[in-house]
Amino acid sequence: MNFIAPEIRTVNVTRYVTPLREGGSLPAIAEADDGFLYVLKFRGAGQGIRALIAELIGGEIARALGLKVPEIVFANLDEAFGRTEPDEEIQDLLKASVGLNLALHYLSRSITFDPAVTAVDAVLASKIVWLDCLLTNVDRTARNTNMLLWNKTLWLIDHGASLYFHHNWQHWQEQAVKPFVHVKNHVLLPYASELESVDQLLKPLLSNERIRLIVDLIPGEWLARETFFSSTEEHRQAYINYLETRINHSAIFVKEAQHARATLI
Numbered sequence: 001m002n003f004i005a006p007e008i009r010t011v012n013v014t015r016y017v018t019p020l021r022e023g024g025s026l027p028a029i030a031e032a033d034d035g036f037l038y039v040l041k042f043r044g045a046g047q048g049i050r051a052l053i054a055e056l057i058g059g060e061i062a063r064a065l066g067l068k069v070p071e072i073v074f075a076n077l078d079e080a081f082g083r084t085e086p087d088e089e090i091q092d093l094l095k096a097s098v099g100l101n102l103a104l105h106y107l108s109r110s111i112t113f114d115p116a117v118t119a120v121d122a123v124l125a126s127k128i129v130w131l132d133c134l135l136t137n138v139d140r141t142a143r144n145t146n147m148l149l150w151n152k153t154l155w156l157i158d159h160g161a162s163l164y165f166h167h168n169w170q171h172w173q174e175q176a177v178k179p180f181v182h183v184k185n186h187v188l189l190p191y192a193s194e195l196e197s198v199d200q201l202l203k204p205l206l207s208n209e210r211i212r213l214i215v216d217l218i219p220g221e222w223l224a225r226e227t228f229f230s231s232t233e234e235h236r237q238a239y240i241n242y243l244e245t246r247i248n249h250s251a252i253f254v255k256e257a258q259h260a261r262a263t264l265i
Contacts, residue, residue: 005213006060010074011103013040016081019090026093029106032075038103040075041160044096049222050167051160052102057239058135058159059104060214065131065202068155074219075103100219107155113147115187120154125191126198128156133180133253134246135162141185165242169228172238176245179256189261199254206247208240215239 011032019028020039030040043049059069079098085091120128128147132140139161140146146158165175183189218239220232229235246253 012076037106039106040103042097043101044093054162055160058162062156070105073103075101077101107150110148110150113145122193125188126194128188129192130198136180137162138182142187145187176242177249180253183257184260190264195254199250211243
């Protein structure tokens with residue numbers, strides 16, 4: 001099946017509005033030259049460019065599965081932004097992030113998802129749990145759901161903690177077929193009763209062609225810094241191979257999720 005390649009726009013940051021002091025990455029609300037506000041993720045933050053790659057891959061895979069994710073854009077940051085910021089910590093972050101960063105459209109007036117207030121049906125919960133098992137996303141817990149309600153719809157945000165295997169590329173082939181043990185902490189796991197049927201539904205949506213189109217979105221300059229690989233293309237292909245292998249062996253992480261859920265109910 002042929003798919004239309006996802007397109008990522010590039011914007012230029014024109015105004016730093018306010019920091020979002022959540023975690024150690026210090027994302028910020030910023031305005032771009034298209035007039036929209038974005039949540040800006042910085043290449044100079046703690047996990048660096050790998051977090052941006054995880055954000056890009058995770059967000060676009062979620063979108064390919066039909067889940068709601070704010071528009072992702074590349075965001076150019078000019079060196080002038082670090083000169084006038086009075087906060088030294090933010091100033092250092094801005095200086096370290098000159099160049100191409102990543103940003104998500106800011107969902108104005110959205111509210112943080114609270115499972116005690118808002119019910120999620122079993123199919124949607126199962127889709128999100130399946131996605132996070134695929135991506136090994138450790139950051140969708142009751143303490144930090146990384147989901148928003150906007151216009152009465154559930155939106156997924158912040159996939160930067162996904163794909164944690166790529167912080168050390170040693171033995172990445174083995175990591176691709178490991179169960180996701182952290183699923184036991186997933187905020188939606190108690191409601192994810194349809195994992196087996198969702199597995200059959202979602203796997204065909206992530207064909208090899210679609211995975212390649214998504215990974216091809218990663219800017220070459222973000223891949224060139226990795227010394228483990230002999231070339232940018234080898235690095236890119238490793239992401240493709242990892243994701244294809246994990247999808248093909250999804251029964252492993254589905255079984256782990258079912259086991260973890262059985263201990264909760």
